[in-house]
Amino acid sequence: MQIARVCGTVVSTQKLEKMRGLKLLVLQLVDAEGELLPDYEVAADLVGAGVGEWVLFSRGSAARVEPGRELSPIDALTVGIIDTVSLENRQVYNKKDRY
Amino acid sequence: MQIARVCGTVVSTQKLEKMRGLKLLVLQLVDAEGELLPDYEVAADLVGAGVGEWVLFSRGSAARVEPGRELSPIDALTVGIIDTVSLENRQVYNKKDRY
């Protein structure tokens, strides 16, 4: 999985049927030290993440194992909103410090 | 998923049987700020996207979950034509402004 910061949203009305009802978030990848990377991904969101929050997301067929989503043509999905990231037992990110 | 701009088409007559009937679009990837990237992908298209439009596309096995396409040997598929892309609550792309 990768760590990313939610930085926006995508809206599409002319789309495949099985894309309906899915919120689409623009995620900017974050490296292990917490620095923003110049890479982004658009992921479907089922955990209710908002702009500014750090999330963990999965790519590939992992995005379609949620019950009811097996036929959604998605290849990226947020799997959790991050509370803390610790490196060498030092906290580099804590959600509470940001909100 | 990734955001891309439709920039062309590929035509192939000598191809695998299950590729028949699929429109093949050349997509140029776009970064989160809306800048064109030097990366492209060829994707099958089932949403009727045209040259110049921004689309959202999926890669990998997500390209084959549409009913009837399970045996198409494709690894990229457009899943929606993009209306808007917003970053930090600021719109960076709106289809209406382009057409």
Place this chain on the structure above:
Amino acid sequence: MQIARVCGTVVSTQKLEKMRGLKLLVLQLVDAEGELLPDYEVAADLVGAGVGEWVLFSRGSAARVEPGRELSPIDALTVGIIDTVSLENRQVYNKKDRY
């Protein structure tokens, strides 16, 4: 999918059983403007492509959906020989011009 130019072949006799009978082509990737890229892939070939031809190829599990190939341990497959590539309604490649 990606566009590539067939540039060679690989021969292997000591191989997994389900690799038998598969022609293995060395493909050099081509960017959207038709420039050769420093990236290559070895793909199984079922469309009869020859050295010098441009092909469209798929990666991942898409390489194993052809009937009879489900158990071949391959992750790349040519899916069509390219006739034309057009960008912004301008033809950048036409097979007839090359042969």
Place this chain on the structure above:
Amino acid sequence: MQIARVCGTVVSTQKLEKMRGLKLLVLQLVDAEGELLPDYEVAADLVGAGVGEWVLFSRGSAARVEPGRELSPIDALTVGIIDTVSLENRQVYNKKDRY
């Protein structure tokens, strides 16, 4: 698979149901000569690896073949704690030397 060094952990409480009970490790990739790379991955851990240990990890659907984990939306999993890495019959890493 890739070789990596465990360098941290991620904690997420607001997450998809099937992510529950999974320890999430931050892994920093290591090249064949044993040098740390600027690339990281977050992987679920079922082998009990700790910070500082070298692990082997798999990506993609391989992360979900463990019995009971088929529906976990994960795309990276530690598959073993590394004892030794040998290159050209020369040992470049031995767990015993590090602990």
Place this chain on the structure above:
Amino acid sequence: MQIARVCGTVVSTQKLEKMRGLKLLVLQLVDAEGELLPDYEVAADLVGAGVGEWVLFSRGSAARVEPGRELSPIDALTVGIIDTVSLENRQVYNKKDRY
């Protein structure tokens, strides 16, 4: 698939059950001209390749289609030991010249 040179081995005793009995090779990728690349992969080996040999390997779910390996959490597998690589009808590698 990719071409690589076998350059080492990984040993892991504390590992997932379905990893048992698998030889793990360190592979250094080779480009189409036969130059070693700074990229490596750890692959399970079922063709009996040794250090110094060139192999063809597959990534992703292709690594698990061999009968009996469906539940091995691996994402890379050697599928053949390479005899020759030819580019533009010129041989760039021949196993016999190396041994």
